[in-house]
Amino acid sequence: MPLEHFRIDDRLVHGQVVVGWGQPLQLRFIVLVDDGVASNDWERELYRMGTPPEMELLVETVDSAVARMPEFTARTDAGMLLTADVATMGRLTAAAPAIRDVTIGGLHHRPGRAACLSYVYLSDDEAAGLGAIAARGVRIAAQDLPASSPMPLDDLLRERGA
Amino acid sequence: MTSPTLPLGTRIAILARLFTLQGSYNYETMIGNGIAFAMEPALRLLPGGATGAAYREAMARESRYFNCHPYFAGIAVGALARAELSLEAPDRIERFRTASCGPLGSVGDRLVWAAWLPLCSLIALVAFGLGLGAPLVVIGFLALYNAGHLALRIWGLHAGWRDGLAVAHALGAPIFRTGPAHLTRAAAFAAGLGFPLAIGTAAGVTPTGVLIIGGIGALGALLLALLHGRVAGWRAAIGLLAVAAAIAVVVR
Amino acid sequence: MIELAGFLTLVLAGALCSLDTVSLLQAMVSRPIVSATIAAALLGRPEDGIVVGAVLELFAIETLPFGASRYPEWGSAGVVAGATYLVGGADVAGSLAVATLAGLATAALGSSSMVWHRRVIAQLALRLRGPLDAGSGHAVARLHLSGIVSDFGRGVIVTAVALLVSLGVTQRLLSAWQVGYGPSVAWPIVLAVAVGGATIARSARSAPRASWCFAAGAALGLGLVFAR
Numbered sequence: 155m156p157l158e159h160f161r162i163d164d165r166l167v168h169g170q171v172v173v174g175w176g177q178p179l180q181l182r183f184i185v186l187v188d189d190g191v192a193s194n195d196w197e198r199e200l201y202r203m204g205t206p207p208e209m210e211l212l213v214e215t216v217d218s219a220v221a222r223m224p225e226f227t228a229r230t231d232a233g234m235l236l237t238a239d240v241a242t243m244g245r246l247t248a249a250a251p252a253i254r255d256v257t258i259g260g261l262h263h264r265p266g267r268a269a270c271l272s273y274v275y276l277s278d279d280e281a282a283g284l285g286a287i288a289a290r291g292v293r294i295a296a297q298d299l300p301a302s303s304p305m306p307l308d309d310l311l312r313e314r315g316a
Numbered sequence: 317m318t319s320p321t322l323p324l325g326t327r328i329a330i331l332a333r334l335f336t337l338q339g340s341y342n343y344e345t346m347i348g349n350g351i352a353f354a355m356e357p358a359l360r361l362l363p364g365g366a367t368g369a370a371y372r373e374a375m376a377r378e379s380r381y382f383n384c385h386p387y388f389a390g391i392a393v394g395a396l397a398r399a400e401l402s403l404e405a406p407d408r409i410e411r412f413r414t415a416s417c418g419p420l421g422s423v424g425d426r427l428v429w430a431a432w433l434p435l436c437s438l439i440a441l442v443a444f445g446l447g448l449g450a451p452l453v454v455i456g457f458l459a460l461y462n463a464g465h466l467a468l469r470i471w472g473l474h475a476g477w478r479d480g481l482a483v484a485h486a487l488g489a490p491i492f493r494t495g496p497a498h499l500t501r502a503a504a505f506a507a508g509l510g511f512p513l514a515i516g517t518a519a520g521v522t523p524t525g526v527l528i529i530g531g532i533g534a535l536g537a538l539l540l541a542l543l544h545g546r547v548a549g550w551r552a553a554i555g556l557l558a559v560a561a562a563i564a565v566v567v568r
Numbered sequence: 569m570i571e572l573a574g575f576l577t578l579v580l581a582g583a584l585c586s587l588d589t590v591s592l593l594q595a596m597v598s599r600p601i602v603s604a605t606i607a608a609a610l611l612g613r614p615e616d617g618i619v620v621g622a623v624l625e626l627f628a629i630e631t632l633p634f635g636a637s638r639y640p641e642w643g644s645a646g647v648v649a650g651a652t653y654l655v656g657g658a659d660v661a662g663s664l665a666v667a668t669l670a671g672l673a674t675a676a677l678g679s680s681s682m683v684w685h686r687r688v689i690a691q692l693a694l695r696l697r698g699p700l701d702a703g704s705g706h707a708v709a710r711l712h713l714s715g716i717v718s719d720f721g722r723g724v725i726v727t728a729v730a731l732l733v734s735l736g737v738t739q740r741l742l743s744a745w746q747v748g749y750g751p752s753v754a755w756p757i758v759l760a761v762a763v764g765g766a767t768i769a770r771s772a773r774s775a776p777r778a779s780w781c782f783a784a785g786a787a788l789g790l791g792l793v794f795a796r
Contacts, residue, residue, distance in 0.1 A: 168418035169385065169425025170634045177430070177770045178545030196484060197415045203487035204419025206426060207494060208774060260636065262381055263344035272343040272683065273636040298637045300545035339591045340715035342689035343636055349693065349700075353712040356705055372703030379700055379708050383635055386594055421635065429632045430771060433596070437625050440601055444622045445789075450614040454605050461596050500775035507768045508785025511761060512793045514626075518619050518664075519753050523794045529754050529761065536762025541769040549763030550627040550640060550672060557669040560755050564662060565744040 157185070157226045159234040162243050163259035166191070166236050167204045167211070170259060174299045175234065176209065182231035183210040187219040187246060188238055216242060220249040227252050240276075240283040247287050256287060257304070258296040270313040271305065273298050281311055320401035322358060322477055329357040330393060331473055337386050345381045351393060352379035358397035374400045377409065383417050385424020387468045392416055394476020395483045404481065412481045419484070423492050428468070431499035436461040438506035445513025570611070570655065570735060577610055578651050582727025583720050585643030586678060590633070591719040600624035600671065603646025608654050616658040617650035620667045623756055624649055626764030627672065641678025644727040648674040652734045661752045662745035666738055668756040674730040685722045689715045 159179070163171065166186055175181060184205060191197045192215045205211040214222065219235070226233065235253075237243045240261070247253045260273045267275035274296045276284070288294050288307055295304035305313075333354040340349040352375055359378075362370040378400070384392060392413075399409050440457035448456075475486040515533075516526045540549050570578070585606065588598040596602065601621040608617020624646060633639045649671025656663030692714055693700065699707035745752070772778035 165383065165418040165421060165635075168421035168635070169429065169632070170637065171418075172422050173425050173430045173632065174545075174634055174637070177774050180773055191415070196482070197411075200415050200419045200484040200487070203484050203492070204422035206422075206496065206774070208497070262346065262383070262636070264381065269343070272638075272686070275344075299634065301548040301551075302637070335593050336591065336712065336716060338594070339719070340689055340693070340712045341590055342686045342693060342715075344690045344693060346636070349708055349711050349715075352708045356708065359705075366705060371705070374703065375705055375708060376701055376703035379703075425632065425634060429634075434629045434767070434771070436596075437599065437601065437629050441622055441625060444601070444618060446792075450605050450609070450618040453618060454602050454614075457599070457601065458596065465595065497775040497778075500771050501778045501781045504768060504772045504775070504778040504782040505785040507764070508782040508787070509789040509792075510785075511765070512786065512789035514622055515757055515761065516793050516796070518622055519757050521750070521754075523790075523796075525750075525754075526790075526793050529757055533758045533761025534765055536758065537765025537769055540762060540766035545770065549630050549759075549766060550675065553627060553759045553763060554669065554672045554676060556759060557665060557672065557756060561662070561665060561669060561741065564665070564747040564752065565741060567746055 156229050156231070157183075157233040157235060158255070159257065160243070160246075160253050160255065161234060161236050161257045161259045162238070162240060162261065163236055164238045164261055166238055167201050170298055171234065171236065172204070172206055172209065176206070178300055179232050179234075181209055181234055183212065183229065183233040185212045185214060185219060185226055185233060185235040187214050187216060187235060187242055189215045189242075192218070216245045216249075219246060223250045223252055240280040240287075244283050244287050247290055247292050253292060255293045255295075258284075258294065258310070259298055268314050270310045271296055274310060276310075276314055281314065284311075320361070320398060322361075322397070322401075326357045326361070327473065327477075330354055330397070331390070331469065333357070334390050334393065334469055334473065337389050345379065346383035347386070347389060348378070348380050348382040351382050351389065351396070354389070354393050355397050355400070359400060361401055370403075373406075377406060380413075382413055384420035385428060387428055387465060388420040388424035388472055390469050390472030391476040391483055391486070392420055394473045394478070395480050396476075398477050398480040402480070408481065416483075419487060423487050426496045427492060427499070428464075431496040431503065432464050433461065435499050435503040435506060436464075438503050438510050441510035441514045442506055445510055445515075445517045447517060570651065574611065575731065578607055578647055578731060579724055579728045581606055581610060582644040582647035582731070583723030585647055586641055586723030586726065587643070587716070587720050589641050589643045589678075590682065591716045598641075598643030598646070600628050600642045600646035600649065603643050604650035604653070604671070607647040607650030611651065611654045613654055613658075616654055619658065620649045620653040620664060620671065621646055623664065623668055623760045624671045626760035630763050630767045638679050638683060640672075640675035641682055641726070642675055644678050644723055644730065645671045645675035647727055648730040648734055651731060652738050655735055656738050656742050659749075660742055660745075661747060661749040662742050663738075664753050665756045666741055668760070670730065670734040670738070674726065674734075677730055678726050681722050681726050685719055688718060
């Protein structure tokens, strides 16, 4: 199982990723795409410390991730790509058609965001950004852990409007 | 400026409050309010005390969204308290809060929830299977687990305060990097040892009975493992037990 | 049957154990092997309570309390299961199955109640938004203590409701139970071994040689079973 999991999660590398998904899927590498983290030594170090030694952590900018996407998708071991926000995933999906499915794993409360699920809060811009990603033919669903039922984007946006 | 100090009484007050860290857990600020509550005794040391503008600004900042493993929150509380008392720039503090959530959750979840807790549970099952009395099993489990728990809480606060916002390297200690794998191996051994013993004691069956129950259970485990975690076994068990109970009361 | 004083003591124990799950201490008094034994000890037979506690513990190792994910609440669940097992009778066919079912169902009820409780705290935080944004230490403390006190109340409600249902149904269910003691005991244990075993299998793949450690432990464990 190569790189098949593309996740938006504002905590990036955390327990749900490395244990909740990492153990059942036997993840062996994580591609963390964030321009801010990629340009900051101590943040890169912090995320590296949070990644288990048996998993390789690759910290990329959006541009370098797009350039290396063929290399990531050609790997035979299981991997997950993470972005902390919708905008970054939007830029990636626009430049990398290999991304066909995106999971929202966690976008937490912040002023201006409205609740969809206990772990997904979206602003108007983020809802529009997800709509734009979906318009490219990418399937989007919210799912925090493998045993949770995935909630498709349409239902998610309905919850937000409710 | 001189390095801030944290009096012993303040440290003890923070440590005590860390045991209530998740008291106001909610889906909006997660443990943010708990972080501010735990750190509050340190923030009283800011210029102007508990009525000063610095205290109020820091409390407002620290009560916002934050989430990490509860036992590792002491690292964040110690590091942030030091940053606040050193009058670090608010945007630097905010950046640390954002960036530390994931790694402090990841390291804690791997070490405690996924390794130390299962190991202690399985050792308790071994003790139960060996026929040790209930009080001994329970007290032994609590003593063993909480030795690690307390050590982590105390160390976390100390390391966070000592290293401040440069605390990342503390997470690189061997116990956090390779410790989970060692604990997982120990848990696997304890599971292998404990399952047959616990089945024998709980079911009160012969060794052949242990083999039959264990064998069927192992097949079920294989099936669940093949589902890659997509099914929550404990939830499925509710349905399977309910069906079995319904059959047991209607079928002769 | 349990008298009122005993019932209230169990409710108090369930609430305290459930408080340990998230809000206070997290010293794992809430683990079912502990909470079921505490309930049984309150009823005078801890050695029976630990049996259902051990069965539930195998289910509990599957569930990890990650962030905002939903997970079962084992504190009140263990107390309800322990009390149900004792009321049913440790030597009665079906008692372990019914007690295990009561424990798992209470864990699910507790899980839903935690979601509800977290929303209540968020509502309270919304009402305190002004003072919280202004950095009021009193508002932070008030929100925090309200959360702990209301979580205790949540534990009281979950334990009391689950105990009332479970104790009300158990005797009737067991008096109509048609399956023999052996299979009735084996079924919940088989399920617990399946769930616990799958968890061990998943985690063992993350650590080199863990499978061999399991095999070595199993060989020793089976050896001890046959040697007894």
